[in-house]
Amino acid sequence: MDKNFILPEEKTLVNLSSDIFGHFGLRTESEGIGLNYKNKKLCFILLDGLGWNIYRQTGIEFKNEIKGTSVFPSTTSNALSSFFLNKFPGQHGIIGYQLYIKQLGSIVNILGYTSSAAYMRDSMEKAYPMSSIFNFESKVTSLNRAGYSTVNIIPGFINKTSFSNILYGDNTTDTYANMVHSFYVLEENLKQGRDFISYYAADVDQIAHKLGPNNPYTIENARYILQQLSMIMKKYPEYDYVITADHGHVEVGNTINLGNDSGLRDISILPPYGDSRALFLENRKDIKDYLEEHYTNLELVEKGSQNYYQLLGKVDANTLSNLPGVIGIAKNNDIYHFPLNQRKYTMKGAHSGLLREEMEIPVLVV
Structure with a gap:
């Protein structure tokens, strides 16, 4: 694979998940990353999109910080599933923003569990x-069954959605309306012990998509959030805190509209899906030959190859049928967009x- 790729080999979100849930005595899927905890109570904070590159630019430093790695593909649905289910991507199968789900015969926006062409949340x-396709127990449910009290703090607009129910199970959630309100909700729950x-917040990711990861407003937004969290954490020393992210961001180079490629469209049964920097395609020789000839900045990884299993970790037979036949990984900062509707990609x-900026994430322990 390309020499610039950062592979998910150690200190990944799966390892962090094993470390945190293993702290409570649960059985876990992998080795941890060796964090040292002072307290039994733990607050896990995930700031969507806060890659190591953005974190470093804030100028804020924590005494105990580790450079971790995301999972592959480095996208929210895959990362959150890997953490809260404590499974490798190849085990849970929720590996992309868009997935072709054979049971539905459709390309599905997995965060909204709806058709990628016509977005209506949870219409499927x-x-x-969704739980009948991805039938896994959330580690939050495992904690509750073991007698621990839990709460998941999330934005109100994703509460009790199909995807959130996969992550958190049928367990207690507390919601917030905006970033400032989220700090209040977090502090109120810390008081309850x-x-x-x-705690999950999407603001860094949303701004980084709109403005880019190196824009001063992106950095200032991340700095403000970390400062506010630091002030709250100091008030409640009876908790250990772990702050991390699901992925980072690259500055977008060229936007390559695959919808304009009639040659690719004519030989494909399914359009390219997945993510803009990790395309999912059919495993057919004519498609692979076409991509190798016309898209030299894509690294092609076939299902069944050693690289495929190295990237996705353990692969379960039950999820194998829904995994893509070929994954095309961007070698540079370009994005590949196949429009399934009329919306333009302007991020x-x-x-x-697998580039450094999108794979490296901070693991901050307080």
Whole structure:
């Protein structure tokens, strides 16, 4: 594979998940990363999009910081599933922003569990419940069964959605309306003294997509959030805190519109799906030959190859059928867009590939 790729080999989100849930005595899928905890109670904070590159530019430093890595593809659905289910991507199969799900016969936006062409949140749920396809127990549920008290703090607009229910199970959530409100909700839950608190915020990711990861406003937004969290954490020393991210961002180079490529369209049964920097395609010789000839900045990895299993970790037979036949990974900062609707791709920050900026994440222990 390309020499510039950062592979998910150690200190990944799966290892961090094993470390944190192993702290409570749960059985875990992998080795941890060797964090030292002072307290039994733990608050896990995930700041979507806060890659190591953005974190470093804030100028804020924590005494105990580790450079970790995301999973591949480095995208939110895959990263959060890997952490909260404590499974490798090849085990849970929720590896892309868009997935072709054979049970539904459709390319699905997995965060919204809806058609990628016409977004209506959770529109697939009545036809085929998401939990019947991805039938895994959340580690939050495992904690509750073991007698620990938990709460998951999330934005109100994703509460009790199909995807959130996969992550958090049927367990207590507390919601917030905006970033400032989230700090209040976090502090109120710290006062209640639950054993495990998870806190998720998407603001860094949203700004980085819009403005790019190196824009001063992106950095200032991340700095402000870390400063506010630091002030809150100091008030409640009875907790250990672990702050991390699901992925980072690269500055977008060229936007390559695959919808304009009639040659690729004519030989494909399914359009390219997945993510803009990790394309999912059919495993057919004519498609691979076409991509190798016309898209030399894509690294092609075939299902069944050693590289495929190295990238996705353990692969379960039950998930294998829904995994893509070929994954095309961007070697540079370009993004590959196949429009399944009329929306234009105008983002300046992107992720899901294997470059350093999108794979490296901070693991900050307080």
